[in-house]
Amino acid sequence: MIESHAATPEIHGHPALQHHFENMEQQREAGTLGMWIFLVTEIMFFGGMFLAYTLYRTLYPEAFASASNHLDITLGAVNTGVLILSSFTMAMAVYFTQTGKSRPQVLCLILTLILGLTFLGIKAVEYHQKYTDRLIPGKLIPGAEFTTDPHAVHLLEGATLKQVEMFYYIYFAMTGMHALHMIIGAGLLLYLIIFSLKGRFDPEYHSPVEVIGLYWHFVDIVWIFLFPLLYLLGRHLEHH
Amino acid sequence: MSEHIVSVRIYITIFLVLLVGTALTVWAAFVDFPYGLNTVIAMTIAVTKATFVVLYFMHVRYSARLIWVIVGSALFWMAILFAFTFADYMTRHRLSIGI
Numbered sequence: 259m260i261e262s263h264a265a266t267p268e269i270h271g272h273p274a275l276q277h278h279f280e281n282m283e284q285q286r287e288a289g290t291l292g293m294w295i296f297l298v299t300e301i302m303f304f305g306g307m308f309l310a311y312t313l314y315r316t317l318y319p320e321a322f323a324s325a326s327n328h329l330d331i332t333l334g335a336v337n338t339g340v341l342i343l344s345s346f347t348m349a350m351a352v353y354f355t356q357t358g359k360s361r362p363q364v365l366c367l368i369l370t371l372i373l374g375l376t377f378l379g380i381k382a383v384e385y386h387q388k389y390t391d392r393l394i395p396g397k398l399i400p401g402a403e404f405t406t407d408p409h410a411v412h413l414l415e416g417a418t419l420k421q422v423e424m425f426y427y428i429y430f431a432m433t434g435m436h437a438l439h440m441i442i443g444a445g446l447l448l449y450l451i452i453f454s455l456k457g458r459f460d461p462e463y464h465s466p467v468e469v470i471g472l473y474w475h476f477v478d479i480v481w482i483f484l485f486p487l488l489y490l491l492g493r494h495l496e497h498h
Numbered sequence: 499m500s501e502h503i504v505s506v507r508i509y510i511t512i513f514l515v516l517l518v519g520t521a522l523t524v525w526a527a528f529v530d531f532p533y534g535l536n537t538v539i540a541m542t543i544a545v546t547k548a549t550f551v552v553l554y555f556m557h558v559r560y561s562a563r564l565i566w567v568i569v570g571s572a573l574f575w576m577a578i579l580f581a582f583t584f585a586d587y588m589t590r591h592r593l594s595i596g597i
Contacts, residue, residue: 286501287562294565298572305576309583316587331524338520346513349504349555356503475555479548485520486540490527494536 274463282462289465293472304480307432311487314424320414321421323492325429328393328411330384334489337380338481344373345478351450352471355464363467364454370474371447374440381437388426395426414495429488436484439477446470502560512554519547 272282279285315322351366388394392405404423405411411422450470453459459467523543531539553559558569 283501290561291564291568294568298568298575301572302575302579305579309579312580313583313587335520335524339517342513342516342520345516345551345555346509349509349512350506353503353506353509356501472556475551478555479551482516482547482551483544486523486527486544490523490540491537493527494530496528 272462286463286465286468289469290472293469297472297476300476304432304435307428307435308483308487311428311432314428315491318417318421318424321417322425323495324411324414324417325422325425326488326490326492327496328391329429329489330387331489331493333380333384334485337377338485340373340377340380341478341481344370344377345475347373348471348474352464352467355454355459355467356461358461360454360457360459363459364451367447367451367454367467371444371451374444374447374474378437378440378444381433393426395423395430414492432484432488436477436480439480443470443474443477446473502557504554504557504560508554512550515550516547519543 275282275285279288347366347369351363351370354360354363354366389399389402391410392402392407393410394402395404397403404426406419408419411419413419413422447470450467453466523540526539526543527536530536552569558565
């Protein structure tokens, strides 16, 4: 092993190349592989919540439809568009890093961060609406426990308020966990922007941009499923 | 395997496909399809959108076979999670013990 180390002269190595990798390509592929394994654990983590959702929805279909119809479909749809656009700008940031165009690269990263924060802002508006409608489940907020008014949500036949509360537990768990991932993603983007401005990434070394991009797209995919499952499931029953 | 750079045209196409998919799923949600097809349609659109993101935005289409195996394993374990749980819950009424 010592011989092989000596046989690899330092002068040919990229400054970002770690000593335990043969070359930049191997290092990059190892990083991507590691990120995908992490994303598998993330899929399983969100999978548990999707399972809980599916289970309670099959148990209380009318309540889930009633509660879902109370969500703001416009804000949900706009947020879906915002997140898809942010995934696009993230993909473009990776592209410009790979092709060595540092100014558009930084611009795309900043755009992605702004779009991510826009998503969180709209989410906050929605959460506040739920707060004013007294739809925060349980007794999380002192003095504003879950509503007891049967007309707070238009209940479809067969739905009870208690079952509607279950929907909101799942809604806040899932969108809350998703929002937490967005906040972490925003922090990671900030790191990318700072180091991009320092000229740290180039076509040879761009694993951090690529790997954080994978994370960002994963969070986008979670929302692609959350939007129809939470916002759209009972719209066709609205006039029943 | 050397790195494949996905072209800007593909990125823009995927972006537009995702926007159309979103519009389509909102439209379909308001139509009262028979046989409870609403959920099937919504999930088909969502899975299609997610597949485009994974293949192109996340570069899996151009990635090593090992990455395909890893992604496949996630789907496989998810299938186990759902299949075994529902095999339980959906057959409990036969023992009349309730949930």
